[in-house]
Amino acid sequence: MKFSLAPRSAQSLAGAPIQNRIQGLSAAPYLRATLLGALVVLGSAGTALAQDAPTVKAKQPNAQSLWVTIDNPAQQRMQLRVVSLSTNNCLVNEVNSQPSYGTQLNFRNLPAGKYAVLLRVGQERYRYNVQVESQTQTIISVPGLTVPNASEAVASVVR
Structure with a gap:
């Protein structure tokens, strides 16, 4: 499933059918989970680098x-x-x-x-x-x- 990160204007959401608006809102938890996972990976990489310091x-x-x-x-x-x-x-x-x-x-x-x-x-x-x-x-x-x-x-x- 592909997600667009480009924000939609309020007018395009208002004119969209209710089902499209619900689909857009249901994608938010997946996006949030993906971003959280990326932060965890970046944080652990920094920890690994710090462990190599004398x-x-x-x-x-x-x-x-x-x-x-x-x-x-x-x-x-x-x-x-x-x-x-x-x-x-x-x-x-x-x-x-x-x-x-x-x-x-x-x-x-x-x-x-x-x-x-x-x-x-x-x-x-x-x-x-x-x-x-x-x-x-x-x-x-x-x-x-x-x-x-x-x-x-x-x-x-x-x-």
Whole structure:
């Protein structure tokens, strides 16, 4: 059955026999169902695309380390680097394209100073700034992340 989506003028409906007007009204539920089905398909396609996007999480489980986990369902190229900002030396450089990846970065034996944890997943880039304090016991602060039981060390994420 074919349906025309062109609207009819009020005059053409008024002059049409009553049976034609009833047929036009009975087609409305089919049209509504078709449009609703199209919206559902488009909505689920967007959800499927969103599921392929990488998910990056960082947390500071204690005062010396940083946990980084990456869900990479599209298996895009991922690179994780840790760079000393005072010497510009790269301390860690890992590249892979696994669907799921996690690592614990321990800053315990590093000298005091500023470090950057740089992460790239496909075209997405993430940066975590880490400050290693000079104390007998190493304490790092990552702006935006909170540390359990350490009120002086706080963290943040720059994306």
